[in-house]
Amino acid sequence: MDTPSKRRPAAKSARSTKPVPAASESPTKPFLRFYHSDALRKKTLAVLTSLESARDPTVHRGALADIAVELTNGGLDYFFLQPLKVAKAGFIVEQSAGLGMTGVQQLIGSVIRNVVGRMTGAQLLSVAKSLREFMR
Numbered sequence: 567m568d569t570p571s572k573r574r575p576a577a578k579s580a581r582s583t584k585p586v587p588a589a590s591e592s593p594t595k596p597f598l599r600f601y602h603s604d605a606l607r608k609k610t611l612a613v614l615t616s617l618e619s620a621r622d623p624t625v626h627r628g629a630l631a632d633i634a635v636e637l638t639n640g641g642l643d644y645f646f647l648q649p650l651k652v653a654k655a656g657f658i659v660e661q662s663a664g665l666g667m668t669g670v671q672q673l674i675g676s677v678i679r680n681v682v683g684r685m686t687g688a689q690l691l692s693v694a695k696s697l698r699e700f701m702r
Contacts (some may be wrong), residue, residue: 600644606636610701614694623687623694631682632691633697635675642667 614631617626647667650660685693 569601598645600641601639602644606640608699609633610637610697614697617690618693622688624685627654627683627685627690628679630693631679632694634678635671637697638674639671639677642671 613626613629617623617630620626647660647663650663655663664671680691682693
């Protein structure tokens with residue numbers, strides 16, 4: 567016997583239809599930035615160029631997901647683990663934080679791969695455009 571789902575059907579949202587301003591349109595807003603290696607930058611640009619010039623951008627889903635995971639891991643390290651080292655928080659604290667971050671990276675990596683893996687070509691191109699804006 568089938569049991570009814572406990573989920574409620576998604577209600578039509580009354581989301582605003584206002585366009586979100588591009589990052590370059592609002593330079594006075596606060597932002598955070600992290601620096602990554604030249605090698606990762608070159609790899610990121612190569613993936614973005616391949617995706618943007620492809621007839622079928624969906625063939626680059628895996629590569630884009632991998633780049634997104636690498637950038638996420640780099641940002642987590644830059645904003646959390648490196649400051650702990652600079653603060654000399656101590657070996658145990660740094661090791662505990664590193665272990666926790668490994669779990670976070672594995673979880674978010676899985677989520678990123680699942681989300682990017684289901685994107686359409688237009689959605690992938692939109693993500694690529696956003697990444698290019700972030701890199702300025």
